[in-house]
Amino acid sequence: MIDSLSGFVAELREIGIPVSMVEAIDAAIAIEHTDLSKADNLRATLGATLVKNSRHYPAFDAAFDVFFGLRLASPTGTDRERDGDGGPFAAGSGGGAGSGSDEISDAILRALLAGDHDALRRLVAAAVDMYAGMQPGRPVGGRYYAYRVLRRLDSDQLMVRLLVALGAAHTESELEDRTVHASAEELVDQMRSEVEREITSRLVADRGAAQVAATRRMPLIEDTNLVHATRTEIEEVERAIAPLARKLATRLSQQRRHGEKGRLDVRRTIRRSLSHGGVLLEPQFKKPRKSKPEFVVLCDVSGSMATFARFTMQLAYAISSELSKVRVFAFIDGLDEVTEYFGPGVDFAEALMSMSSEADLVRSDGHSDYGRSFRDMWENYADAVTSKSTVIVTGDARNNYRDPGSEYLDRIAERSRALFWLNPEPRRFWDTGDSVMSRYAQACDAIDQVRTLRQLERFVERAALPAARRSRLVS
Amino acid sequence: MTGEWTTPQDVASALESVGYLADARIAQVAFLANALSKPILAEGPAGVGKTALALALAEATGRRLVRLQCYEGLDEAKALYEWDYHKQLLRLQSEEGAAWDEIEGDIFSESFLLTRPLLEAIRSKEPVVLLIDEVDRVEVETEALLLEVLDTYQVTVPELGTMTAVTTPIVVLTSNNTRELSEALKRRCLYLYVPYPSIERERAILVSRIPDLPEKLADKIARTVSAIRQLPLRKAPSVSETIDWARTLIALGIEDVNDEVTSDTINVLLKYQVDIDRAAKEFSLDTPDG
Numbered sequence: 157m158i159d160s161l162s163g164f165v166a167e168l169r170e171i172g173i174p175v176s177m178v179e180a181i182d183a184a185i186a187i188e189h190t191d192l193s194k195a196d197n198l199r200a201t202l203g204a205t206l207v208k209n210s211r212h213y214p215a216f217d218a219a220f221d222v223f224f225g226l227r228l229a230s231p232t233g234t235d236r237e238r239d240g241d242g243g244p245f246a247a248g249s250g251g252g253a254g255s256g257s258d259e260i261s262d263a264i265l266r267a268l269l270a271g272d273h274d275a276l277r278r279l280v281a282a283a284v285d286m287y288a289g290m291q292p293g294r295p296v297g298g299r300y301y302a303y304r305v306l307r308r309l310d311s312d313q314l315m316v317r318l319l320v321a322l323g324a325a326h327t328e329s330e331l332e333d334r335t336v337h338a339s340a341e342e343l344v345d346q347m348r349s350e351v352e353r354e355i356t357s358r359l360v361a362d363r364g365a366a367q368v369a370a371t372r373r374m375p376l377i378e379d380t381n382l383v384h385a386t387r388t389e390i391e392e393v394e395r396a397i398a399p400l401a402r403k404l405a406t407r408l409s410q411q412r413r414h415g416e417k418g419r420l421d422v423r424r425t426i427r428r429s430l431s432h433g434g435v436l437l438e439p440q441f442k443k444p445r446k447s448k449p450e451f452v453v454l455c456d457v458s459g460s461m462a463t464f465a466r467f468t469m470q471l472a473y474a475i476s477s478e479l480s481k482v483r484v485f486a487f488i489d490g491l492d493e494v495t496e497y498f499g500p501g502v503d504f505a506e507a508l509m510s511m512s513s514e515a516d517l518v519r520s521d522g523h524s525d526y527g528r529s530f531r532d533m534w535e536n537y538a539d540a541v542t543s544k545s546t547v548i549v550t551g552d553a554r555n556n557y558r559d560p561g562s563e564y565l566d567r568i569a570e571r572s573r574a575l576f577w578l579n580p581e582p583r584r585f586w587d588t589g590d591s592v593m594s595r596y597a598q599a600c601d602a603i604d605q606v607r608t609l610r611q612l613e614r615f616v617e618r619a620a621l622p623a624a625r626r627s628r629l630v631s
Numbered sequence: 632m633t634g635e636w637t638t639p640q641d642v643a644s645a646l647e648s649v650g651y652l653a654d655a656r657i658a659q660v661a662f663l664a665n666a667l668s669k670p671i672l673a674e675g676p677a678g679v680g681k682t683a684l685a686l687a688l689a690e691a692t693g694r695r696l697v698r699l700q701c702y703e704g705l706d707e708a709k710a711l712y713e714w715d716y717h718k719q720l721l722r723l724q725s726e727e728g729a730a731w732d733e734i735e736g737d738i739f740s741e742s743f744l745l746t747r748p749l750l751e752a753i754r755s756k757e758p759v760v761l762l763i764d765e766v767d768r769v770e771v772e773t774e775a776l777l778l779e780v781l782d783t784y785q786v787t788v789p790e791l792g793t794m795t796a797v798t799t800p801i802v803v804l805t806s807n808n809t810r811e812l813s814e815a816l817k818r819r820c821l822y823l824y825v826p827y828p829s830i831e832r833e834r835a836i837l838v839s840r841i842p843d844l845p846e847k848l849a850d851k852i853a854r855t856v857s858a859i860r861q862l863p864l865r866k867a868p869s870v871s872e873t874i875d876w877a878r879t880l881i882a883l884g885i886e887d888v889n890d891e892v893t894s895d896t897i898n899v900l901l902k903y904q905v906d907i908d909r910a911a912k913e914f915s916l917d918t919p920d921g
């Protein structure tokens with residue numbers, strides 16, 4: 157067990173989950189207090205000792221299935237070995253007899269409806285025997301085998317039959333209808349993940365856990381590319397944004413001017429004085445109050461940036477619910493203020509929709525024009541930027557070979573407290589083609605590559621106000 | 632450490648006997664916390680029973696609950712201990728003229744010490760459950776105050792030395808995940824993510840909390856709430872709101888959940904008008920304001 161534990165810990169670290177030495181030792185000790193006859197006990201033990209961030213659990217669970225799914229697993233697994241009927245790749249060639257598939261599907265349907273997990277496991281194992289066509293040593297991923305099995309079991313058909321069985325035909329309302337659908341989907345998912353688990357454990361028996369885990373590794377949500385994120389990824393990332401916004405707001409709240417102290421703290425002064433026999437030697441001051449930071453966000457929302465813009469908008473929206481003053485401007489080849497679309501109590505998705513249909517972001521052809529947009533900002537909204545504002549620009553600086561208008565960004569920067577630029581493109585592509593990133597460099601206190609949540613986190617962690625506004629006016 | 636627990640099932644039944652329904656994972660983590668004398672860090676959305684877990688552990692073990700409620704600005708003086716300077720001043724005045732050396736040892740002694748929850752838990756003669764509630768509300772620097780306590784169940788008062796817990800407390804920290812807690816804090820804890828309960832567990836919670844709730848209605852309520860939680864909401868209904876909703880339905884003498892009932896009472900479940908509108912739209916409900 158200790159051997160597989162250290163392999164497992166190495167795999168977690170490989171995925172990017174930070175596991176310290178102490179935690180690995182804690183896990184080893186905790187295992188001694190764990191009843192290993194059920195895999196889920198071990199899962200709970202390792203989850204509690206090794207993984208301290210809820211976002212990491214999907215990746216943890218996937219790796220756990222690979223490493224411990226087989227060893228502790230199903231009664232079928234052990235039966236098979238005991239019967240000695242050929243190990244993980246027993247039985248059928250994968251061609252599969254046509255008639256058997258209906259019988260198995262019927263039985264699976266019954267097992268799902270009855271909530272009989274053991275029966276489900278046995279049936280799925282049989283289905284994998286018949287339809288997966290697994291061959292030892294073949295460099296085929298589990299997904300391919302799973303696909304073959306699921307195609308034969310026909311999950312669409314199963315869904316329909318489950319809906320019928322659960323009474324979808326007799327629902328009286330939309331809500332009830334949804335509820336029935338949700339239950340049916342959950343059952344289909346149960347079967348699907350059972351198939352995946354069964355195949356995984358056979359692959360592990362063939363090639364070893366470490367190798368299978370390496371081909372399966374799913375990126376942590378913080379390493380997902382925000383530019384191409386899927387819907388579920390988007391939802392998961394969005395949950396992580398509020399804490400980040402809070403951190404950013406705190407980091408950038410302005411400390412009072414250097415040397416200025418807060419009000420006298422009478423209680424602490426007297427307490428301290430008692431160490432000197434009651435003589436008030438050292439007046440104690442309260443920490444100076446921090447002032448609310450103000451943000452101005454300029455967001456490229458053109459086609460290529462659409463998904464990414466969603467995150468920066470949401471970051472802005474989350475910051476504004478942290479009681480900071482935020483004004484948001486969106487641009488494509490023209491710029492418009494969109495702050496009001498994101499007020500408190502507004503649904504975020506709808507706000508995005510109404511913003512794109514109502515706001516005035518396109519002046520001519522709808523291709524990004526940074527120069528024009530910065531000029532709009534300067535000419536129409538210069539007042540929004542004051543010596544208290546932190547300006548955040550997000551975009552790829554791909555200007556379609558138009559005039560960069562960097563003098564306008566310089567002027568905006570000059571009025572501001574600090575200006576940061578977040579660019580989702582990898583650094584090596586900056587200034588290639590129509591990207592004019594470095595033309596804006598002198599206006600920026602920092603330009604960061606931000607295409608993942610982890611990079612956004614790093615930006616937030618490092619974001620600091622410049623000691624003083626350096627003069628940037630270009631002659 | 633509580634001696635009677637030899638399996639996680641013991642923990643689950645002990646908790647159930649005081650009305651808290653733990654799933655296998657919660658039971659396993661609570662069991663480990665007790666066996667290894669390690670704090671539990673329970674994280675998850677609001678109202679899923681994190682605080683209730685600590686209360687139930689106290690009730691189930693017959694231990695006293697010591698609670699430190701965290702808030703922004705919480706400091707050492709409110710979390711650990713504070714010298715009673717009023718009393719110290721009085722003593723100084725009454726002893727005017729005495730040598731400082733003599734008085735110093737005197738006014739920094741036990742009788743001038745005001746104990747706050749952390750020190751109270753450490754010094755308690757009977758075993759306690761220490762609940763450090765909503766730890767994500769304190770600034771990250773303040774977390775450092777907790778580390779000594781969580782690590783070794785000790786508190787150091789410079790003038791008095793280090794005090795070690797006489798009996799090992801069961802410690803539960805809760806967090807709503809509004810910010811990342813420090814690695815240092817997390818390393819010292821067993822991590823327990825508490826999500827919204829499954830339909831079955833929520834139904835069971837309802838039945839155990841509201842004995843006169845018919846099983847069938849409980850089931851319908853749990854299913855409906857679970858469907859509502861699937862929507863992208865600003866604030867999804869918590870378990871306590873599910874319980875409130877069930878109580879409301881009972882008080883209104885309602886025996887079955889249908890669209891009309893849901894639209895009339897959905898404000899018990901959803902607190903934001905945007906969320907109510909969203910649910911109304913998704914489920915084609917006819918809400919008063921929607």
Ligand SMILES: Nc1ncnc2c1ncn2[C@@H]1O[C@H](COP(=O)(O)OP(=O)(O)OP(=O)(O)O)[C@@H](O)[C@H]1O
Binds near residue numbers: 870
């Ligand atoms: N597993 C459970 N068994 C019994 N009751 C439960 C359970 N989970 C939640 N409850 C009920 O839900 C209520 C809310 O739980 P609690 O206040 O502990 O939530 P919380 O997670 O601490 O929320 P918050 O983050 O808002 O403090 C409890 O009073 C309890 O009645």
Ligand SMILES: [Mg+2]
Binds near residue numbers: 682
């Ligand atoms: Mg609570």
